[in-house]
Amino acid sequence: MSVFAAPLGAFLFESLNILGGMGILSGRILKDLFIGRFYLRLVVEQIYVIGMKSLPLILITATSIGMVMSLQFGLGLEKFGGKMYVPKLVTATILREMGPVFTSLMLAARVGAGIASEIGSMVVTQQIDAIRALGTSPIKKIVIPRVLACLVTLPLLVGVTNFVATVGGLLIGATELNIDANFYYLKVLSTAGISDYVSGIGKSLFFAIFISIPACYYGLNVKNGTKEVGSATTKAVVVASILILVGDFFLSKLFWVVERWV
Amino acid sequence: MGMIEVEDFKKSFGSKQVHKGVSFYVKTGECLGLIGGSGAGKSVILRSLIGLERPDSGKIVIDGTEVTALKERELVEVRKKVAYVFQGGALFDSMTVFENLAYPLREHTQLSETEIRRKILHQLEEFGLGGNENLLPASLSGGMQKRVGLARAMMMSPEVVLYDEPTAGLDPYNTKKIQEHILDLKRRGVTSILVTHDMPTAFAVCDKLAILLNGRIEAQGTMEQLEKDSKGLIAKFINGEAA
Ligand SMILES: Nc1ncnc2c1ncn2[C@@H]1O[C@H](COP(=O)(O)OP(=O)(O)OP(=O)(O)O)[C@@H](O)[C@H]1O
Ligand SMILES: [Mg+2]
Numbered sequence: 101m102s103v104f105a106a107p108l109g110a111f112l113f114e115s116l117n118i119l120g121g122m123g124i125l126s127g128r129i130l131k132d133l134f135i136g137r138f139y140l141r142l143v144v145e146q147i148y149v150i151g152m153k154s155l156p157l158i159l160i161t162a163t164s165i166g167m168v169m170s171l172q173f174g175l176g177l178e179k180f181g182g183k184m185y186v187p188k189l190v191t192a193t194i195l196r197e198m199g200p201v202f203t204s205l206m207l208a209a210r211v212g213a214g215i216a217s218e219i220g221s222m223v224v225t226q227q228i229d230a231i232r233a234l235g236t237s238p239i240k241k242i243v244i245p246r247v248l249a250c251l252v253t254l255p256l257l258v259g260v261t262n263f264v265a266t267v268g269g270l271l272i273g274a275t276e277l278n279i280d281a282n283f284y285y286l287k288v289l290s291t292a293g294i295s296d297y298v299s300g301i302g303k304s305l306f307f308a309i310f311i312s313i314p315a316c317y318y319g320l321n322v323k324n325g326t327k328e329v330g331s332a333t334t335k336a337v338v339v340a341s342i343l344i345l346v347g348d349f350f351l352s353k354l355f356w357v358v359e360r361w362v
Numbered sequence: 363m364g365m366i367e368v369e370d371f372k373k374s375f376g377s378k379q380v381h382k383g384v385s386f387y388v389k390t391g392e393c394l395g396l397i398g399g400s401g402a403g404k405s406v407i408l409r410s411l412i413g414l415e416r417p418d419s420g421k422i423v424i425d426g427t428e429v430t431a432l433k434e435r436e437l438v439e440v441r442k443k444v445a446y447v448f449q450g451g452a453l454f455d456s457m458t459v460f461e462n463l464a465y466p467l468r469e470h471t472q473l474s475e476t477e478i479r480r481k482i483l484h485q486l487e488e489f490g491l492g493g494n495e496n497l498l499p500a501s502l503s504g505g506m507q508k509r510v511g512l513a514r515a516m517m518m519s520p521e522v523v524l525y526d527e528p529t530a531g532l533d534p535y536n537t538k539k540i541q542e543h544i545l546d547l548k549r550r551g552v553t554s555i556l557v558t559h560d561m562p563t564a565f566a567v568c569d570k571l572a573i574l575l576n577g578r579i580e581a582q583g584t585m586e587q588l589e590k591d592s593k594g595l596i597a598k599f600i601n602g603e604a605a
Binding site for chain 1: 409412413414434435437438439441442445446448450452453454455465466469470514
C-alpha cells in the first residue's frame, strides 16, 4: 500500500501545485487584461503566427481524417446495408468531436510546444527579466497576446477542419463508396444543426485555454537553463492533451445538458 | 540621505543563504563599485534593486521610495528611472537592434517615429554601433550585444544606472569607451552602482567601493580609506587571494 501511496501522494501534490500555479497565472491574465495598456498589434501578430502558419498542417490532417472516417464507416456499415448513414454519421462526428478535439490536439502539439519553448528560452536568456526591467509586463507583452490569439484562431481553425474534413468524407463517399455526391451533400446540410456548431465552437474555446495556459505556465517556470526548456515543452503538450481529452468528455456532457434546456 | 539605501538585505536560495545582511548606501551622483567573487550575490542585489527579485527580509529604498514594499505594477515608475544593464545584454532576439532600442521609447514616451529614429541612430553612433541598426542580436558579437544592451538601458535617460559587469569581455578600446561613458553620466549627476571584476575600471570611475564577501559587505569606503583599514582586502581581492 505504502509503496503506491508515496508516489501517489507526490503526484497529487505536484498536480495541485501545477493547478494552483496555472490558476494564479490565469488570475493575473484576467487582471492585466482590464488594467492599463492593451497591445492589439501583438495579438494580431500572434494570430498570424498561430493561425496562418498552422493552416497547412490543419488542411492536410483534416482532409485525411475525413477521408478515413468515411472509408471506415462505409466499409463497416456496408455489411449491414447501412452505407446511406455514412454522410450523417461522418458529419455529426466531425462537427461534434473530431473537429474540435482533433484540431486542438494538433495545435497543442504545434502551438503549445512553440509557446512553451519560446517563453522558456526567453526566461533563460533573461529576456523576460528585460521586459520587466524596462518597465513592462511579460503577462501583457507575451502571455496575453498568445492566449487571446489561441482563443481567436482555434474556433476558426476548427471551422476549417469541419469544412475540409467533410469535403474529404464526401470525396471518399462519392468515389470509394459510390454514394451519390448530391445525396451526401444534402445529408450534410440536413445533419448539421446549429447546436452542433455551438457545441463544437464552444468546446474549442475551452481547448484554446487548455493549450495556451499550460504552455505559458511551463514556459515561464523554466529555471535551470536550456535543458529545462525541452522538458517544459514536453510537459506543456502532455498537460494540454490530457486536459483536452478529459475535458472533452465533461464538456460534451455539459453541452448536451445545456442543449436540452434550450 | 542616500539615493540608494540597502538595509540588512537577506536572501536565500533553497538552503543556501547567499546574503546574510547586506547594508550599504549610495549618495546622489555617486558611483559605487560593488566587488566580490563569482557567486557572491552581486547580480542578485542589483536585480533586487529594481524588484526583479525580492529579498527574504531587509529594506531597499531608492530616491525615497521603498522598493521592497511595491507591487509589480507599482514598480514600473521605479524601473523607468533606474536602468539595469544586464550582464549578458538580455536583448530581445526576435527584434532588430533598432527595435530593441525603440522598445522603451515606444513604451514610455509619446515621441514620434521620426524622433525615435533620430534618437536611436544618435545613440548607436555614441556606442560605436552605427550601421548595425537592422541586424538581429544573434548576428552581433558578444561585446556588441553588450553595448547594445547598454545603449538600450540608456534610452530613457535614467537617474540611476546599475551596471552588471559592463566591461567583461570587451577589448581595451571599448572598455575605455564604457569608462568614459560612465564618467560622463556621473558628470550629469547620474547615480550608479558598478558591479565588476575589472579593477582598473572600478578605480577609474568609482567614488567608493564595497566588498561583498561571505554574504556581507566586509568593507566599504573610498579607495584611500579602504587602502588604509580594510585588512588589505582590496589588495587580496586584486591579487586573487580572496573571493
Ligand atoms: N534564481 C536562482 N535560483 C537559485 N540560485 C540562485 C538564483 N539566482 C542566484 N542564485 C545563486 O545565488 C548566488 C549569487 O548569484 P549571483 O548571480 O548574484 O552571483 P554574482 O555575484 O553576480 O556572480 P558573477 O560574478 O559570477 O556574476 C549564486 O550562488 C547562485 O547560484
Ligand atoms: Mg553576476
